Amino acid sequence: MKRLDTGTEMDGFRVGDCIHSGGMADIYRVHYANGAPDPGFPMVMKVPKMTAGDGAENLIGFEVEHRLLQVLTGPMVPRFVAAGDLARLPYLVMEYVEGQTLERWIPELGSDQPLASVEDIARLGAATARALHGLHQQDACHLDLKPANVMIRPNGQAVLLDFGLSWHAHYPDLLAEEFRKAVGSPAWIAPEQIVGVRGDPRSDIFALGVMLYQLATGRLPFGAPRTQGGLRQRMWADPRPPRALRPELPKWLQEVILRCLEPEADQRYPSAAHLAFDLSHPQQVQITELGERLRGAGFLEHARRWLRAAGKHYQPSPLPTRRISEVPIVMVAVPHTDVSDETLFTLRQAVGRSLGARPGARLACVTVVSPGDISTTDSEHSEVRVHQRLQEMLRRWAQPLDVAAHQVSFHVLEDVDVARALLRYAEHNQVSLIVMGAATHGLQLQRFLATVPIRVAMDAPCSIILVKAQRPYLLGTDPEG
Incomplete structure (x- = not known):
């Protein structure tokens, strides 16, 4: 499908400039074409890429996002406006969220951009955790959390974007039905997602831990693996402790980051609300061996984890709302x-x-x-x-x-x-x-x-x-x- 021309009118919308072209969709500014007043906020139109070379996940992701944007509510998600006919031209019109993505605070390799301050890391992490908690309270999990999918409004509030790979307890999981491999962005995907377990809110906590690690060190804790074997390593491997890369980081922040990145979901924060709490009250964080650590686990410990991971049978997670109510x-x-x-x-x-x-x-x-x-x-x-x-x-x-x-x-x-x-x-x-x-x-x-x-x-x-x-x-x- 070719890119839409500026000025094109479609179903009562006038298409403006293309402001983003990603691997799965193009995003355009839009306004009502018939003189009707805009809904009180700027709008964008998201059009999935559906050429011969694009995968089926683009279309499935469109269907998933279309469904979820209609049912999710709250300031942590863009407001839904309209959707196009799948047989003619699929599109989603939604709120254009003003602000900057988390990528703004993560320096590119080789750049002179300074690393985020501890205060910024805590502020941005807490805002994202609160947004995740609001999502999990609606029995949904994002499952494709990464810096490009978190927008920080000028008032400091976080908004989650791109729900094409997400999961909702009350609707069929189209991605799980269609694909048998891990679905998500390789650098941020949680260990349980690698083996096909979807719907655990602690998977989003793991992904947020990866982003906190990036903010703190400028690096990815597990690199950017391209093979299934590379992905599976995070089921037993430790990232290098952030304080080994940036000694001035406080112990409490490393404690928080490494707890998010635990291979076993039960060892992570039990809910995003608990994570937001620690990031908002650093003086109350209890420092354990995680915060003191300056090197990863040794060979024997990794071998023990590898054996345990190899024979582990992952169980589906309880409903997010049930897990929140339990902790x-x-x-x-x-x-x-x-x-x-x-x-x-x-x-x-x-x-x-x-x-x-x-x-x-x-x-x-x-x-x-x-x-x-x-x-x-x-x-x-x-x-x-x-x-x-x-x-x-x-x-x-x-x-x-x-x-x-x-x-x-x-x-x-x-x-x-x-x-x-x-x-x-x-x-x-x-x-x-x-x-x-x-x-x-x-x-x-x-x-x-x-x-x-x-x-x-x-x-x-x-x-x-x-x-x-x-x-x-x-x-x-x-x-x-």
Whole structure:
């Protein structure tokens, strides 16, 4: 199919300049031709390449993207406008996303472009992880994530592009039905995809780990393999640790990157929300051997992994939404002034029950302090000292909990409006469950501040458990003894 001429009119659209020509499609700017007002955002038309030399995956990818763009919603995907007749001229009209792809921050080999800063890596990675989480919440996986397919808007929000190789739990997987080989971009494809397992959201986490590695080092962790044998090596091989290539990188960032790149999906982040959390709160990342590592695994370890991978039978993943629900981020709002022991005890009991039913969940302990309680002249009430005291209070509160199977972090928020601070934190960090007292912020002012839990309950972006304080002897023995 030849390229469309500028000015061509088709189904009420006027075709503009071709702004991108890729291996699978051409993309043109378009406007309505009949004088109808545009939908409030710029539009592009994506036309798949369908010449004799193009593969069948181009047409199948068009059908997949057509289907998914109609059902996916949210700021992480372009808005769908229209589609053309497959028998006459297949095309997709969608929102043109303003911004730059992640390729902008990855230097080309031999160029003088500096590597991305740690702050940029964390910011870009967290934005992409949040976009992935929004996609996974709709029971879809991208499965072709790479720098060219992630657009960063001017406001810092990430948008995912090109869903031609994607998967959705509620629709037939046309690519799996048509092809028996690995489907995806070789440099970023996850180990389980190589053996034909599609639909695991942790495959997207692996691909994001590859991109984080690129941002941090300017290199691909596994090169750009062109053979099946080259692809399979990532099922047991380690990439060179980022800090061996760039010593100034912090240990926490290497910890995050290498955890994303674990060959076994169960060893990666359990959800993109957990990954976004660590990238947004680097001071809370728990450093293990991964962060300390300066060299890859030795020969014997690689041999052991090779033997295990050779005999491994990969199982289909649970639905993305089910996996997210099994490993939520749980936030508990812990008051720090004028609060009874009964309230603190009951909160701890409720959190313990919530974590016990969800192995692998992350617990975020949060308290809110008013900026008016912080002094710029009194060292004992300085911001640093106040935050230190409140973090220590949160640690003491959480100490009796059994958190061996969970990651726990402690956060002090500053805001005069407690409800607003809690809601912002929950939304920004993809919290799945909030636990808080039914009326916990100030016993003497309860009739004024009882609106805090009510406001949070009304506007929370997730489930919420409101706990009514009870005396310990009514509930059992206090874990603190």
